Amino acid sequence: MEVMPLFTEKAQSLAIMLQTMNVVKVVVEYLNPGQIPVLLSDAPLYAPLKNIHFTMVATYGEEKLFIKMSGLYTELAALRMVGKWLQEIGWTFVVVDAGVTAQGKADSVLKASHIKIS
Template identity: 40%
Template sequence: MKNIWAAFHASRQQPNAGCICPTSLLPLFMECAHTVAMIRHSMDVVKNAVEHMNPGQTPVITFDQPLFALAKQIQWKWPDSYGEDHIVVMFGGLHIEMAALKTLGDWLKGSGWVQALVQAEIATAGTADSFLRASHVLRTRRAHQVTAAALYILQHHAYNRFCLEKKPEKQRTFPRLKTGVTRDETTSPVSLLGNCAGTRIVGSSICAFSQAGIV
């Protein structure tokens, strides 16, 4: 039998170990999803699939907002079969992100954030006002990311200016910037900027985690 290069390299190639995928796509169904019977059926299918692949694991299933309401009603109606200790029901990533952005909008309403975006020519008045309601998720997310970055830069500039304005005879070991953020935010502009930036960063982290499927 002749030895050829293809057979030689094939004999030296290591077999690829099959990786188990942590997620799976169930087959689509043609029936209307917005019914209790269909939601119960989908929850049963998910429970059986998870139990077959990983016995003892609590299944996690995500729904859009209307279907999430039906799933929660099913959990309350039949707690022995579909209770929270048997299956975890949660919003999808988009709805989690929208809820986080709307919460940030409620906090920022009347704070002058919209006017600051308009004066900085980041967005028009109508677009900036829509950021409070998270009408457009991608634009709202970008606006909060830009705001968090701007506040972070302003905080560092304020802290550096604070250190330079101190007289040499009164200079001492200044606290780290991260430590100073926890001080009285009503009298320290540096701490106030840090608190505002931290709020934006927390909101942006929730949005990023929801996109990655972590929350």
């Protein structure tokens, strides 16, 4: 569910986040009774949503709503982890020594700096 275009207020406001969480819960319960709703969020909203998730356990606990970071950030974290592994085994040296690319480009791939997040 995309929060930004639905409301004129800031998406990070507590009222908007609670309202969104309630709407998601009601819609999922109507469409799939008994299923735990899953709410995906990008980084700016993920931390406040998880804060609500942990402080209001009776209403928004894990048995009521599952909050997950969206795919882009999950993929970015996975790419950075693979980059650390490749860096440890000397991948940059091998690629540069073979003449495939320059040192800077090889390092930027390992750090996933080619992904731009605005």
